[in-house]
Amino acid sequence: MRTTRLLLATALLGLCGAAHAADVALARLDCGGPREAVSVAAFSDTFEHENRKIALTYSCYLVRNGDRYLLWDTGNALDGSDAAPKVSLVDQLARIGVKPADIDFVGISHYHDDHTGQLAQFPDATLLIGANDWNAVTASETPAGFDPKQYAERRARFAPWIGRGKLERVSGDRRDVFGDGSVLMLDLPGHTPGHRGLLVKLAKKGNVLLTGDVTHFHENYRSNGVPTWNTNRADSLASLDRFRKIAENLKATVIIQHDPRDIGKLPAFPAFAD
Structure with missing residues (x-):
């Protein structure tokens, strides 16, 4: 009898896990980008792209669990x-009936302006940000190498969480966002001190890796290119190596967030991949 109960419990847990996994979905949102190709010479500190131009895109993503x-x-x-988006995130989310207050978490790959431009529109969400990035954003004095005006504007975007909002300074190797292993923020420093990528595990499509800015376009990904403005070259290379091995081991679909050639790897919004 005890063996029967254990087998039944195991079966039920398996069914629940399968149902939960099938309930995870991922969509891409259009978050702007230059309308024409721009020089990417500064994206390599070894002068690899001196004559290359790419029309980069700015992508955001919605995970439903x-x-x-x-x-x-x-x-x-x-x-x-x-580079401004034609339609705000708030208006895009409204197409599927999601209001800003419905967003439980806002995960930030890093603090750069093209990844945080509409952050303040979601003040009720729990902000998930790399601890070292948070330290840079909230420094009492403008950090070396930052334009004071630009730094003040960036800090203002984080104002809803400075001293009063729901905030988690993410540290360690990974952060299990929903507590079920389906979505993990991964430690990938180098582009900024607290830079993170995202692993999303989907029942049908399989594992999906979102790069943040561990890399920006296919050519740099293939050659381990490091932008001239990254905060730490050694960390950048180590993070690229880790990211590539994760992708290989998990047979993951890699989505480079800034490369327009990767837009088609997910269905057009409002459709979701699951």
């Missing part, structure tokens, strides 16, 4: 610039 949501990166600001 049951009735909970993670918004991954928030793209460029609605500032009227050439």
